[in-house]
Amino acid sequence: MNRRLVAEVSLGELQGCLKQSGIFLSIPPFVVHLRSSIPVVAHGVHDLYAHHEFWLDGGDFVDFRIAVNPRRRFLKPLCEFEFDGRTPFTPLAYQEAFAFMEWGLNWCVSSHCHDWISIHAAVLERGGRALILPAPPGSGKSTLCAALMFHGWRLMSDEMTLLDPQTGLVTASPRPISLKNASIDILRRREPDAVMGPIAHDTLKGTVCHLRATRDSVQRAAEPAMPAWVVFPRYEAGAALSLERRAPAQGLMELQRNSFNRHVHGHAGFHALADLVDHCQIHDLRYSQLDEALACFGNLSVGP
Amino acid sequence: MHLGALSVVRKYTLNAPRFDFRCWADGGVVHDASDASLYEVTLAAAEVLRILREVGASSTQEISEQLMAGEAMAPGDVALVDELVQQLAAWGAVRLAGHESPSGG
Numbered sequence: 001m002n003r004r005l006v007a008e009v010s011l012g013e014l015q016g017c018l019k020q021s022g023i024f025l026s027i028p029p030f031v032v033h034l035r036s037s038i039p040v041v042a043h044g045v046h047d048l049y050a051h052h053e054f055w056l057d058g059g060d061f062v063d064f065r066i067a068v069n070p071r072r073r074f075l076k077p078l079c080e081f082e083f084d085g086r087t088p089f090t091p092l093a094y095q096e097a098f099a100f101m102e103w104g105l106n107w108c109v110s111s112h113c114h115d116w117i118s119i120h121a122a123v124l125e126r127g128g129r130a131l132i133l134p135a136p137p138g139s140g141k142s143t144l145c146a147a148l149m150f151h152g153w154r155l156m157s158d159e160m161t162l163l164d165p166q167t168g169l170v171t172a173s174p175r176p177i178s179l180k181n182a183s184i185d186i187l188r189r190r191e192p193d194a195v196m197g198p199i200a201h202d203t204l205k206g207t208v209c210h211l212r213a214t215r216d217s218v219q220r221a222a223e224p225a226m227p228a229w230v231v232f233p234r235y236e237a238g239a240a241l242s243l244e245r246r247a248p249a250q251g252l253m254e255l256q257r258n259s260f261n262r263h264v265h266g267h268a269g270f271h272a273l274a275d276l277v278d279h280c281q282i283h284d285l286r287y288s289q290l291d292e293a294l295a296c297f298g299n300l301s302v303g304p
Numbered sequence: 305m306h307l308g309a310l311s312v313v314r315k316y317t318l319n320a321p322r323f324d325f326r327c328w329a330d331g332g333v334v335h336d337a338s339d340a341s342l343y344e345v346t347l348a349a350a351e352v353l354r355i356l357r358e359v360g361a362s363s364t365q366e367i368s369e370q371l372m373a374g375e376a377m378a379p380g381d382v383a384l385v386d387e388l389v390q391q392l393a394a395w396g397a398v399r400l401a402g403h404e405s406p407s408g409g
Contacts, residue, residue, distance in 0.1 A: 248328040249344050256342050263340030267324045270335035270342065274326040 001057055007050035015042035017056060022067070026053040028221035029162075029171055030063040030113075032105065036097070038079055041068050044098030044197040048176040048210050051218035064108040068101045070094065083108060096200040099208050102178060106159050109173070110260040116162035116171060117269055120258045123161040123170055124153035126301045129228035130170045132161050132280070134258040137205070140235030143183040144293060146211055150191050151294050153301075155217035156225065165265055165272035168279065169224035174217040176210035184209045186290070227276050229300055230255065233285045233293070241292040243300075244284050251282035315361040315401040316389055318353060323397045325353050334397055352388055353397065361401035364389055 003026075006014065017023050022035030025045070036042070064083065071078035077094035080087045081104040088107070092100050110118050121134035122145035131153070135141040142158055149155040156172035163170055176197060179187055184207065187194060195212040230251060231243075246254075255273050256262050262269040281300070287293040325334040325345070332350025334343045345353075348371070355370045356362060362370070364386040368377065371385060392398045 247330045249331040249333050252326070252333050253342060253344050266337050266340070267321070267335060269340075270324060270333075271326070274333065277328075 001055050003053045003055045005050065006046060006052055006054055009046075011042060011046045014046050015039065018042050018045070021056070023054045023056060024058075024062065025049060027105070027175055028173060028218075030109070030173065031061065032108075033062045033065045034101070035067040036069065036101070038068055038070055038094070038097040040095065040097050040198045041101055044101070044176075044210065047195055048197045048212045050195070050212065051215045064105070064112075066101070066104060066108065068097045068104070092203070093200075095198075096203050096208075098198050098210070099178075099200045099203060102176065102210060105175070109160055109162075113162070114261055114264045115164075117165055117262050117265060117272055118260045119161040119163060119255060120159070120260065121161040122158050123156040123172075123225075123227075124148050125156055125170075125172070125223075125225040126153050128225055129301070130156065130225035131229045131231065131297065131300075132170070132227055132276075133231055133233055134161075134255060135233050137180075138235075139233055140183070140287070141233055142177055142179055143186060143235070143290065144233055146177045146179065146183075146187050146194075147190065147290050147294055148297060149177070149214055149217065150194070151298070153297075154220055155213045160260075163227075163272060163276060164224070165268055167224070168226065168272065168275055170227055171224050172217075172221045174213040174221050176212055179209050179211055181206045187211060190290070227280050230276070230280045230282045231285050231297075231300075232283070233287065235288065236286055237288055239286050239288045241289065241296060242284075242286045243296055246282040246284050248277045248282060251280075252277045313363050313365070315363050316356060316367070316393065316398045317361045317401045318356040319397055319399045320357070323353075325350060325397075327351065327354055336396070349388060349392060352385070352392065356398060 019037040022033055025032045025034050067082040069080055071080045071091045078091040079094050079097040080091040081089050081100050121132050122141050124131050133141050145158050155174050158177040161170055197210040199209045201207050252273055322337050323334055325332050327350035331347050332345045334345055351371055352367055355367050365382055368382045368385040
């Protein structure tokens with residue numbers, strides 16, 4: 001098996017591979033077989049998975065076998081997401097093909113990977129300790145996550161916290177960060193060197209664009225981290241920064257609301273989340289200024 | 305609430321293994337494995353469940369004594385505990401000792 005970084009091949013070569021028999025893409029801890037003839041998918045993978053490894057020739061095991069295929073080519077063109085030969089979702093607009101691949105992958109992980117308790121939350125690491133950011137859409141989670149990644153935190157995941165119920169450690173799965181609407185320009189202004197992928201307009205989530213994970217985040221994907229903080233962020237225009245402790249029982253209730261598969265693990269899953277609450281400081285963060293929020297997380301990370 | 309003698313001497317037990325719970329200084333969370341639901345409970349309710357797990361089958365009177373250990377019991381305390389136990393029993397988290405169901409539920 002000849003492993004290469006995606007960055008080591010040209011866009012044209014990658015496009016050809018994706019179009020023919022597909023590529024095996026390492027997205028730790030998973031291996032994904034991806035196939036697509038849609039150019040925007042090749043562009044997205046080439047730009048945003050540049051630090052990930054891929055290979056062409058087989059391999060023993062694939063976690064997910066996916067494809068994003070064109071559905072209608074000429075009038076109102078569409079694309080569809082294929083998983084193990086099935087198409088579980090309604091087709092989307094053709095220009096959303098890369099975003100569709102990302103959303104489909106999220107679904108693959110949350111619906112099929114029960115070795116972990118998966119929580120809808122960003123997770124980053126600093127000094128061996130993990131910061132978990134569960135939040136509903138619109139709370140500024142991904143904006144915060146991206147900004148933290150550029151300020152000394154290692155991205156473990158923007159979308160999914162994978163908690164090992166046996167060890168209590170979080171497993172990293174660094175992938176592109178999904179930015180929406182105003183956060184795209186905010187990050188572009190703050191981090192002009194950041195690599196952003198294709199922009200999809202008028203999606204169900206508004207305008208969507210993905211941001212490449214840092215090389216360090218991808219290279220250190222095999223390093224798990226012990227959770228130390230759970231922070232529920234809420235962006236509120238004009239709000240003064242506030243960081244308030246949340247009671248453990250309430251923190252646990254909120255975490256389970258954000259968990260995709262805690263129920264699959266029975267009492268063990270319940271105790272794994274309760275242990276997480278026991279080991280972590282739990283806070284509610286309200287903010288309007290990104291720099292203030294970053295400073296606040298900086299202070300958290302140097303504390304006990 | 306009037307308490308008959310029977311209510312005070314009947315023994316209750318935690319409905320395990322269906323129910324499990326965790327407590328903290330300000331309250332607790334109960335897990336019902338039958339449908340994977342979680343319920344946030346008051347500190348008093350969490351403490352009643354803890355007593356039943358650690359001490360075993362107990363009457364309302366005994367639970368009250370454990371709950372108020374080291375503190376003076378006031379008239380009506382046992383009635384309050386009994387009300388709480390009845391609520392937990394109605395919900396299914398505790399049951400009368402010796403009344404196990406085949407499924408543990």
